Amino acid sequence: MEMPGLRLNMMALLLGALLIISAGPANQQIKRPVGQPNIILIVADDLGYSDLHAYGNLAIHTPNIDSLGIAGVRFTHAYVTSPICSPSRMGMMTGRYQNRFGSEYMPYDKFDPAFLKNLHKHYFSLRKQVPGLKTLKPHLGLKESKYNTGLDLHEITLAELLKKQNYVTGLVGKWNMGDDDGNHPYERGFDYSYYFDGALTRYVDDPVDTSRYISKHLPWSFSELPAWTPRAGATAIREGKDMVKDTGYLTFSIAEKGVAFIEKNKDNPFFLTLTFNAPHDPFQVPRNYFDRIQHVDDTVKRVYYGMIEALDDAVGKIVEKLRKLHIDDQTLIIFISDNGGATYTRATDNAPLRGGKCTHFEGGLMVPFFIKFRSLIRDAPVYDKPVSSLDIFATVAAIANVSLPTDRVYDGTNLIPFLKDNNGYPHDVFYWRSGYSKAICKANWKLYINEKNKKKFLFDLSKDIGEKNDLSSSYPDEVNELTHELENWESTQTVKPSWPSAADFLIEVDGETYYFPS
Numbered sequence: 001m002e003m004p005g006l007r008l009n010m011m012a013l014l015l016g017a018l019l020i021i022s023a024g025p026a027n028q029q030i031k032r033p034v035g036q037p038n039i040i041l042i043v044a045d046d047l048g049y050s051d052l053h054a055y056g057n058l059a060i061h062t063p064n065i066d067s068l069g070i071a072g073v074r075f076t077h078a079y080v081t082s083p084i085c086s087p088s089r090m091g092m093m094t095g096r097y098q099n100r101f102g103s104e105y106m107p108y109d110k111f112d113p114a115f116l117k118n119l120h121k122h123y124f125s126l127r128k129q130v131p132g133l134k135t136l137k138p139h140l141g142l143k144e145s146k147y148n149t150g151l152d153l154h155e156i157t158l159a160e161l162l163k164k165q166n167y168v169t170g171l172v173g174k175w176n177m178g179d180d181d182g183n184h185p186y187e188r189g190f191d192y193s194y195y196f197d198g199a200l201t202r203y204v205d206d207p208v209d210t211s212r213y214i215s216k217h218l219p220w221s222f223s224e225l226p227a228w229t230p231r232a233g234a235t236a237i238r239e240g241k242d243m244v245k246d247t248g249y250l251t252f253s254i255a256e257k258g259v260a261f262i263e264k265n266k267d268n269p270f271f272l273t274l275t276f277n278a279p280h281d282p283f284q285v286p287r288n289y290f291d292r293i294q295h296v297d298d299t300v301k302r303v304y305y306g307m308i309e310a311l312d313d314a315v316g317k318i319v320e321k322l323r324k325l326h327i328d329d330q331t332l333i334i335f336i337s338d339n340g341g342a343t344y345t346r347a348t349d350n351a352p353l354r355g356g357k358c359t360h361f362e363g364g365l366m367v368p369f370f371i372k373f374r375s376l377i378r379d380a381p382v383y384d385k386p387v388s389s390l391d392i393f394a395t396v397a398a399i400a401n402v403s404l405p406t407d408r409v410y411d412g413t414n415l416i417p418f419l420k421d422n423n424g425y426p427h428d429v430f431y432w433r434s435g436y437s438k439a440i441c442k443a444n445w446k447l448y449i450n451e452k453n454k455k456k457f458l459f460d461l462s463k464d465i466g467e468k469n470d471l472s473s474s475y476p477d478e479v480n481e482l483t484h485e486l487e488n489w490e491s492t493q494t495v496k497p498s499w500p501s502a503a504d505f506l507i508e509v510d511g512e513t514y515y516f517p518s
Helices: 004-023 063-070 085-094 113-129 131-135 158-163 250-264 287-292 299-324 391-399 416-421 476-493
Strands: 038-044 073-079 136-138 168-174 192-196 213-216 237-239 242-244 270-275 283-286 331-337 366-372 429-434 437-442 445-450 455-460 503-509 512-517
Touching (some): 038 299, 038 391, 063 073, 063 331, 063 366, 085 391, 113 131, 131 136, 158 270, 168 250, 192 250, 213 287, 213 299, 283 287, 287 299, 299 331, 429 476, 437 476, 437 512
Parallel strands (some): 038 331, 168 270
Antiparallel strands (some): 213 283, 331 366, 429 437, 437 445, 503 512
16 A cells, blocks of 8 residues: 655656756756767868958957957967858868869859840940959850769768768758759758758848948949849848848848857757858948957958958857857867959958969968867867868868778868877869969979969969069979879879859969969
8 A cells, every 4th residue: 555655755756856856956058979079160262361350360350260269269270272252162061182982163153134234235334334244254155054064963061971870960051052943952962951042142132221231333344244143043141942031231231140040959969060151242331340440541341341240249149158058168160261362352462472362373362261070189289280271171071080981082080089199281282274274282392383474473472471582594404293193183183173163263362463263
């Protein structure tokens, strides 16, 4: 026979246990499967080497981005695989040189039909109004409809790799890896996506409240006209398969969608790719951010710096959300730019590097790069040996305890052993090719070749990071050796581009004009 007192005691114990379990300690860490941390990859757009406070820009304050290096690692010699957006992102997302699978040029963006009709009808008269059009040489005979452009469908994205390990995956921001069938984010491994397909879009769509936002036109830029076209086609904002109306400032919208994704998936391992379009043109900034930059007279730079400080605050919202959820120590954060700063905007110069976006000089290829993961990196080092954006894929796979597929060559390396011991070099050689513009870097030597300009330069980067002194005539043996090694890489490790370049850009570097294929 059950005694009433015993029954009451058992109920009290059960109730107490339930209360303890439900309450838990206030700072309890959410436990994850062993070897499966959260992963956040943040990609800025055209953010130059000297555009952050941590990289020497004392005219700007970027404490949130800089803090990633204070609590992790700041790289001072990080290369991307292309000096333009899309090919660089394809290499980053696959861990393989994009030249291996033919994605060497920009995909063909689909713009608003009314904009294209007006452009074709008035192209020559517009060149007088927009002088930047004179630096753009479109291939007018190209039949773009013949080609499917974008990331090769046989390539494995980082999202697809992690999704097989039960990661929840999200892409928020700029996609720019093709918008043909089978090549949207939701078809390339991302469970959730809030994005635009193309190379650029407006930060604030029409009608713009001029009391809240400042817009700065850049008539000297070849991208001036597409930058301001109304959102449609490749510039439209989409959530999954649906086109949506974003009424906010896009940098903050991306951060808000990222925060919501983190909140929703906080109890499971997640991979979030945040691809901000800042500080790519068009130049639009909230007025209060413009007002922050009191000490800069140049209004173009004031807008540009304001956009970067807004980007920094957006990154801060992500970091703060992780802290509030007590999962910051269980989250790997990577921050990188897709290519060097766009000097043709006249807002940045990538100093002390030469050149910028759309060139294979260091200013187009070397970018800000941070990795923060407290479980493995605790001493706040600065890492000065050359690394590559290709290393992101292999490093993430290693930290997530995922084996790389064995049916293809991977060009990146897991950086964690190098960061722990600081022994050896992650890479012996780096290669670049964008059609007739190409380069190779091995040890201290860098060879730059522009076949259209009939230029060949040799630089000793250990003594001349600014690439001011061409040594090709003084060291012919080094020129020949690097030329042959680059040619061997091209002939054995790359394929012909899967689609032709749509245009040539004319980029001024130190008073001289260079061609570059898009």
